[in-house]
Amino acid sequence: xxxxxxxxxxxxxxxxxxxxxxxxxxxxxxxxxxxxxxxxxxxxxxxxxxxxxxxxxxxxxxxxxxxxxxxxxxxxxxxxxxxxxxxxxxxxxxxxxxxxxxxxxxxxxxxxxxxxxxxxxxxxxxxxxxxxxxxxxxxxxxxxxxxxxxxxxxxxxxxxxxxxxxxxxxxxxxxxxxxxxxxxxxxxxxxxxxxxxxxxx
DNA sequence: GCCTGGATTCCG
DNA sequence: GGAATCCAGGCT
Numbered sequence: 160x161x162x163x164x165x166x167x168x169x170x171x172x173x174x175x176x177x178x179x180x181x182x183x184x185x186x187x188x189x190x191x192x193x194x195x196x197x198x199x200x201x202x203x204x205x206x207x208x209x210x211x212x213x214x215x216x217x218x219x220x221x222x223x224x225x226x227x228x229x230x231x232x233x234x235x236x237x238x239x240x241x242x243x244x245x246x247x248x249x250x251x252x253x254x255x256x257x258x259x260x261x262x263x264x265x266x267x268x269x270x271x272x273x274x275x276x277x278x279x280x281x282x283x284x285x286x287x288x289x290x291x292x293x294x295x296x297x298x299x300x301x302x303x304x305x306x307x308x309x310x311x312x313x314x315x316x317x318x319x320x321x322x323x324x325x326x327x328x329x330x331x332x333x334x335x336x337x338x339x340x341x342x343x344x345x346x347x348x349x350x351x352x353x354x355x356x357x358x359x360x
Numbered sequence: 361g362c363c364t365g366g367a368t369t370c371c372g
Numbered sequence: 373g374g375a376a377t378c379c380a381g382g383c384t
Contacts, residue, residue, distance in 0.1 A: 236369080285369080
């Protein structure tokens with residue numbers, strides 16, 4: 160499958176992110192319903208984007224076709240998962256920040272440990288663990304089943320009225336743009352944390 | 361090459 | 373509030 164709105168121009172990536180709420184991502188026997196996402200625009204458009212200063216080896220897949228996964232390793236221990244958006248050559252992406260595990264609960268728990276159901280995929284790195292996402296998923300297509308991840312339409316659609324918006328989590332730059340979207344009141348949405356500069360040593 | 365700091369999480 | 377499996381990217 161392919162979805163035309165994934166290919167919307169990078170300037171409209173916020174709308175693309177909002178659209179992804181309620182969609183489901185499956186991997187390794189676990190299925191997650193997306194409850195929280197963040198939009199990142201491309202080169203020169205968004206100082207918070209990894210692609211802000213142009214392509215680099217790490218961000219190559221962000222410049223590729225929409226519908227592919229961009230995964231990256233951060234803080235020496237965590238993986239985060241993005242879905243590449245925009246037209247070819249544009250580097251827009253949507254960071255998948257949290258979800259509700261709707262299938263494969265035992266597998267998710269085996270990966271995440273003995274935590275509350277709502278915490279299984281509550282936060283981008285936790286969600287990556289729950290889905291078993293690592294470097295292996297980077298650059299793979301999430302639309303056609305050729306990779307470990309598969310995106311599918313909502314089982315229960317999310318109405319616009321159910322969606323809240325606010326500043327992105329942990330991002331210092333562009334704190335004024337409300338490019339984080341979540342399903343209002345959903346218990347699996349991660350708590351907001353303002354960016355805190357790391358203390359100098 | 362070296363150095364900085366990170367789209368986070370967990371623990372104290 | 374700080375430390376923790378690293379390492380990308382900017383700068384010298």
